[in-house]
Amino acid sequence: MTVLNQRISCVAAACALFSTSAFADNPTLTNPAISAVLDGYYQNTERPMAERGEGFGLGHTELAMSANIDDMFYGKLTAVIEMHDGETELGLEEAFIQTLAMPGGFSIRAGRFLSDVGYLNNQHVHTDAFSDRPAAYRAFLGSHYFDDGVRVNYVAPTDLYWTMGLESFKGDNMRAAGGESDEHFEEHDDHAERDYKNIGIYTAYTKIGGDIGHGSWQAGLSYMRNENGRMVEGEHEDHAALEAGHDDHSHSATFTGENTYIADFVYKWAPNGNYKYQHLTVSGEYFKVTDFAPLEDGHDTDVHSADSVDDMQGWYLSGVYQLSPNWSTGVRYGETDVQELHGDHFDPQKLKETEVSLAWHHSHFSTVRLQYTNQQGTNYFGIEDDNVLTLQYVMTLGAHGAHQF
Amino acid sequence: MRINSKLVKSAIAAVVVSYSSIASAELNIFACEPEYAALAKELAPSARIYSATTAMQDPHQVQARPSLIAKMRQADIAVCAGADLEIGWLPMLQMKSSNAKVRSTDQGLFYAAEQVETIDQLKSVDRSMGDVHAKGNPHLHFSPERMLQVAQGLTSKLIAIDPDSKASYESALKSFSHKWSAAIPVWEKKAEPLKGKKVIAYHSSFKYLFTWVGIEQVADLEPKPGLPPSSSHLASLLTRTEAGDVMAIIVASYQDERGANWLGERANLPVQVLPMSVGGNDQSQDLFSLYDSVLDLLLDVSTR
DSSP: OHHHHHHHHHHHHHHHHHHHHTSTTOHHHHOOEEEEEEEEEEESSOOTTOSOOSEEEEOOEEEEEEEEOSSSEEEEEEEEEEEETTEEEEEEEEEEEEESOOGGGEEEEEEEEEOOOSSSTTSOGGGOSSSSOOHHHHHHSSSSOEEEEEEEEEEOSSSSEEEEEEEEEOOGGGOOOOOTTOHHHHTOGGGSSOOOOSSOEEEEEEEEEEEETTEEEEEEEEEEEETTOSOOTTOOHHHHHHHTTTTTOOOOOSSOOSEEEEEEEEEEEOGGGOTTTOEEEEEEEEEEEEOOSOOOOSSSTTTOOGGGSOOEEEEEEEEEEEEETTEEEEEEEEEEEEEEEETTEEEEEEEEEEEEEEEEEEETTEEEEEEEEEEEEEGGGOOSOSEEEEEEEEEEEESOOOOOO | OHHHHHHHHHHHHHHHHHHHHHHHHSOEEEESSHHHHHHHHHHOTTSEEEESSOTTSOTTSOOOOHHHHHHHHTOSEEEEOOTTTTTTTHHHHHHHHTOGGGSSTTTTEEEGGGTSOOSSOOSOOOGGGOSOOTTOOOOGGGOHHHHHHHHHHHHHHHHHHOGGGHHHHHHHHHHHHHHHHHHHHHHHHHTGGGTTOEEEESTTTTHHHHHHHTOEEEEESSSSTTSOOOHHHHHHHHHHHTTSOEEEEEEETTSOOHHHHHHHHHHTOOEEEEOSSTTSSSSOSSHHHHHHHHHHHHHHHHTO
């Protein structure tokens, strides 16, 4: 006991010494960075699979807190408050710890966090130049994919930026529908309940990047394995989820498959590399989702063979230019091709979006944006109006963290 | 199998040895701004020095871009102005580069502002005041006395990180301090005609310089720190110039000249761009020539 006490007092003494020497001028000790994001909008109609509804509404209202926990760990908590149909929903988007002092360029992140697949996914929604994520993100990642899991990341000690990582997540939001509520299944006992795997998602990604003149670029490749991504026969859940996309507000991916491949790139340029007044951002991503068709297990074999269905895919290309510190404008075009299972056959669906946005920034912390989207959907996307107008504000207050490239 | 494992072991050992010998031979220094890259070059001439920004780039607004992450990943020391100047990008670089060596000031991280007393420290900060720094003005590299203190602090840091080369760092500091201390009275004598002159300037970028040589900044082109000059604010500055006591409008090399030119034309005042740091114009090749160039340009505009 005495030994233990002595040890503890030694630790306490060391801490006391540390607090004066190491952390004295570190504001995060007494003062974790606390910030809020306020996001409100008016929109004349809806985009398929998007989080924003028609009329007045609140987008991602965020409350975030972050600090270095000690010299080994950093922690961040982001709560998201969303209003839906008169109800206030509190969600946890981030609650993670990350190592700060592992040797060899390694780091580990654990808890709930945004997956690092693709380019946009690890960016916070309020930093986007458009009011909603591209349709490919909404279809395959539930707008932005965050989940409970763990990540190991490595940065190579090279002049060319090279990072790679592995992630594993619970994957509840990425499950293909089970069809429990489907009457069709109750007739088949063996299909009445789907046996999901507890660890649903594994990802691997790599990114490289560097500078060319006054421009900077980054390119990435990601692979996502979804153990629960394959549909089961005869389900109608996808269609229901699609129609209810804005009702249940679950952040679930609408379309899933066992394998998802993502290629992404971004290029940024500013005159003399000075981002104060003008800068250009060009980015694009391509998604391919495969192995979603139900496996043939003895019956209905001839109706839909997995080989006969095209893979699902989606892509977008976006360009955003900051004309002056006060004004920025952007254009984005994207296409998404998905396959919806209806009983014994797949129906292809296609969504094309052409978007233009104009934003006014009074300072770095306040943005008012007007966005026009022309959406062209074929088959079941259920678009009521091809023309979407969104007027939105996004403002941050408090000690807001640094942004990613 | 045995031979194989021995081979592997010796190969690994060889790699480790060669890697560590490279590392000790060349210290990797990551400078946030070119003035600190220049200071590092004076104090550690044999080091591999990389500057994250140029004198043409506003250090308040830097992208935490891939090339910077890659450079920081390899750094033994990061030398930055501090006082929250790099708050918008340095923490992201530290997070992304996974380099424990430059994570805290206990180790390889060095803040110039922590070596000196900064000016304009604020008791309380509110965003309605603009983008202000509670820890004071971070653009301290135009204060020659403070740069001497920073040089001493940086030398201690270099020795702490690379104790084997202690003697060479000490002699480099001695040589730099000697040259710098000799240059200060020469600069001060040269700058005497500038004493009492009044200027309108962009941001508080040259506050230390003006304080040192006795120039008074009577107005700021920015309505509030970090906000671009607005037309209503420029109109109020035009009224201010009617007193006839303003010598010139001063803009730093990374700042937009349009507001200054608008005001200069209407108030019939010269607009002078000063290099914000080393590399800001052709003359500014190191800290000494940067000071020379800035004083020459100011003297030139005062006689116009």
